[in-house]
Amino acid sequence: MAKFIGAILGFLVGGPLLALLGFAVGTFFDRGLGQAMRFNYGTGRERIQGVFFDTVFRVMGHIAKADGRVCESEVAQTEAIISQLGLTGSRRQDAIDRFKEGSENSFELEPQMADFMEVAKSQPLLRQMLLQALLTMALADGEMAAAERDIVTRVAGYLGVSAKDFQRLLDMVMAQRGFNSSGAYGQDASGSELKKAYQAIGVEESVSDAELKRAYRKLMSQHHPDKLIAKGVPEDMMKIATEKAQEIQAAYDLLKKNRAA
Structure with a gap:
């Protein structure tokens, strides 16, 4: 035309x-x-979505096998994550199959990450979302064993994330897990709760109100469903982004209330 x-x-x-x-x-x-x-x-985005999905669940299986065997609690934890994401039918079976592939002794992390980087090399947001999804899943039971952390650290290396940035993201994800949108926090929040809220946003306690708001808006933008889907994150992985956005919102609301007090 x-x-x-x-x-x-x-x-x-x-x-x-x-x-x-x-x-x-x-x-x-x-x-x-x-x-x-x-x-x-078209096919470009569909391929990205497929590689993202495969990478998440294969690496999950690899993480579960990090200590030498996949125990019943790790299988139950994975089933809970699959249910939490709302995966049903063939999609649920695909996730289970990829998890099993990742838990095989023959699975190699480097080729899988090479496939992912082929479609995500110019997509920093996509790389960040993969790492955040893996961290969220690895921390689903409230802790991350040394062997599990070693694998996620290797993933970060393949993604081009520095050790400093990885630690910062890990601190943020761990802090965000302590918040929800229930409104349980008020102006009388403890010092430790406020410290965790600042970590959840990824800023120092000394930041100005404007800097805090800027950091919050950037995080919310990174977790916007339309933006993530456009970048190639599968729609059925949006639950993680939605929950993260809720945690970030709750942490920011807590800080706003206490700064206004």
């Missing part, structure tokens, strides 16, 4: 010569638009 518009405009402005130039420019625009449409809405 753009090539014909370009040709018409070129002819009206400068005759046949500019008509040819307009046609050529329009052709390039059509090709670029077509590529963008295919990436965002």
Whole structure:
């Protein structure tokens, strides 16, 4: 369509010569638009979603096997996560199959991460969401064993996340787990609760109100469902992002109340 518009405009402005130039420019625009449409809405995004899903559950299985065997509590924990995500039917079976593949002795982490990086190398938000999902799942039982942490740290390395940034994200995820949207916290929150709230937002206690609000808005933007789906995060993984957004909101509300007191 753009090539014909370009040709018409070129002819009206400068005759046949500019008509040819307009046609050529329009052709390039059509090709670029077509590529963008295919990436965002076609097979490109579907492939990203598939690789993201496969990576999450295979690495989950690998983490569960970190201590040498997958125990019953880890299987139950995985089943609970699958149910929490609302996976049913064939999608639920796919998650179980990928988990089992990751728990096999033959599973290799590096090739799996190489597949993921192939589709996410220019998508920092997608890489962050993968790491955050794995941390959330690894901490589902309230703790993360040394062997589990070693695997997640290796994942962070493959994703290009520095040790400092990984520790910061881990501190944030662990702090966020202590909050919900029930409104249980008030202006008389303890010092430890406030400290955890600042960690959940990822800022120091000395930040200004404006800096706090900026950090909060950035986190909420990163967890916006439309943005994540557009980047290739599967829709059935949105539950994690939604819960994280609720925890971030609760932590921010607590800090706002106490700063206003």
